Amino acid sequence: MSNYVDFSGRPFHFIGIGGIGMSALAYVLAKRQIPVSGSDLRPTHITSKLESIGTNIFDRQEASNLEFFRSSESGNRVLLTSSEILAPTSKSTLPQVVCSTAINDNNLEYKAALELGCPILHRSDVLAALISDYYSIAVAGTHGKTTTSSMIGYMLLEAGLDPTIIVGGEVDAWDGNARLGQSKYLVAEADESDGSLVKHAPEIGIITNIELDHPDHYDTLEEVVNIFQKFADSCQSLIGCIDCDTVRERFNPTITYSLNPDTDADYTATNIDYRADGSTALIWEKGKALGVLKLRLLSRHNLSNALSAVAVGRALGLEFGAIAKGIATFEGARRRFELRGEVGGITFIDDYAHHPSEIRATLAAARLQARPEQRVVAIFQPHRYSRTLTFLTEFAESFTHADLVVLTDIYSAGEPNLGQISGEQLAAEMAKLHPKVLYQPNLSLMSEFLLQTLRPGDLALFLGAGNLNQVIPEVINTLCEPAIATS
DSSP states (O other): OOOOOOOSSOOEEEETTTSHHHHHHHHHHHHTTOOEEEEOSSOOHHHHHHHHTTOEEESSOOGGGGGGGSOBTTBEEEOOOTTSOOEEEOGGGSOEEEEOTTOOTTOHHHHHHHHHTOOEEEHHHHHHHHHHHSEEEEEEOSSSHHHHHHHHHHHHHHTTOOOEEEEEEEEGGGTEEEEOOSSSEEEEEOOOTTSGGGGOOOSEEEEOOOOOOOTTTOSSHHHHHHHHHHHHHHOSEEEEETTSHHHHHHOOOSEEEOSOTTSOOSEEEEEEEEETTEEEEEEEETTEEEEEEEESSOHHHHHHHHHHHHHHHHHTTOOHHHHHHHHHTOOOOTTSSEEEEEETTEEEEEEOOOSHHHHHHHHHHHHHHSOTTOOEEEEEOOBOHHHHHHTHHHHHHTTTTOSEEEEOOOBOTTOOOOSSOOHHHHHHHHHTTOSOEEEOSSHHHHHHHHHHHOOTTOEEEEEOSSSGGGHHHHHHHHHHHHHHHHO
16 A cells, blocks of 8 residues: 555545544545545445535445546546536546555455556555644544544634544534644544554654454554554654553653542542532642643543543643633533433433443443432443454453343454354353343344333443444334324
8 A cells, every 4th residue: 555645636535435534534635625535335424424515425335436537538537526527637636545444455446446556545544644744633542532532622622723633433513523623733533453553643642541452453462552652652742641551561651641649640630529410620730730620521531531631731832721611511422421312211322332441431430420229221232253252251240330231242343253252142251240131132123122121210321333323213213102192
């Protein structure tokens, strides 16, 4: 793959443009008035939004999509926008074709791009080029990247710094997973899942924590640490959470933060109060009290994320008052403990947690919010066979805060099923440690089961990075039907 990225006006074509990471890049490029096209297998609100700003979207991944860029008797042609026709141009306007790790050599569109001689870029190449094009803050870590990067972006936006933002989740404040600002600042989520983290060289890098989370790519934690060390070496300034043993023992951050006031971290918190409607804490900077920080997000892990945002704001010269004002009104990213509705006395929460550590933290937040008489019902879809098999014991131990656990089968995320693990096997392991574990093999049966099982007063928490959350509107709509019929 080529690593050179041309932002001078040469078009980009994204194979799999509807993905959360790909679509964010496509949005920023299109808003920068660069011709953008792409393909995806199904239309979504994300692809519709891209079309609304002039991106041409194909609903199939076929070689014919690239006919737009083939030579003709009148010369080579380039896709301008969805409303413009193709015009003669030079061979240099063959598109830069962008792929994610999910695109393989068997993809017909990818093969056609190679045959045409298009420059082929990995998604991370485009992000790395954008990071180099701005004064950038890149948020890395096994957990908390989306929330932390979104919080920092929102804080800078509220402080009047007008940042460009590229994150791995959707945020209501900018109605999506990206925004184009007019300042020099860029806030980006930097992903370690495929090793591409090493390409990024931001002014400010953040490491929230480090664990093994992608056994499909890494065999050991040591391999993960090596990737993060290369990232750390490329950052002009590194902000690190020393509550994480690996960060504390293996890294030497420029700026540190910790929820433990007994550490020598640059930013710490005392007088912490975790409540059902958020958290408050007194924030300290190198032994000096800055003031009280309030946030709407729940639990310890989100207060830690907020500390990193404070560190970034102070590094950029913001007054604590401006930092605290922005963080206080940040409502979080979608699918991060997102309230989806309250129907029939049942509260529906959607959360992206898919690693044992994330599940424990999210269930702790749910227990904090739940009333004493309220059941916490954890509905979980395991994500990837490799992750489920590697962390089988850890998953089995991570649901202690739930009163009832309901599992469905594993979401493959494109992995082949080698027959080594199943959702039913995970349920059996959980049942050894938890008194109430039930298994439903597919989403259709899950919907039916939940309609029979959930009762008024329940907090229903849907967990997973796959498509489990499709069940939520089905259940909610069915619960609403009797009320509509009698009105």
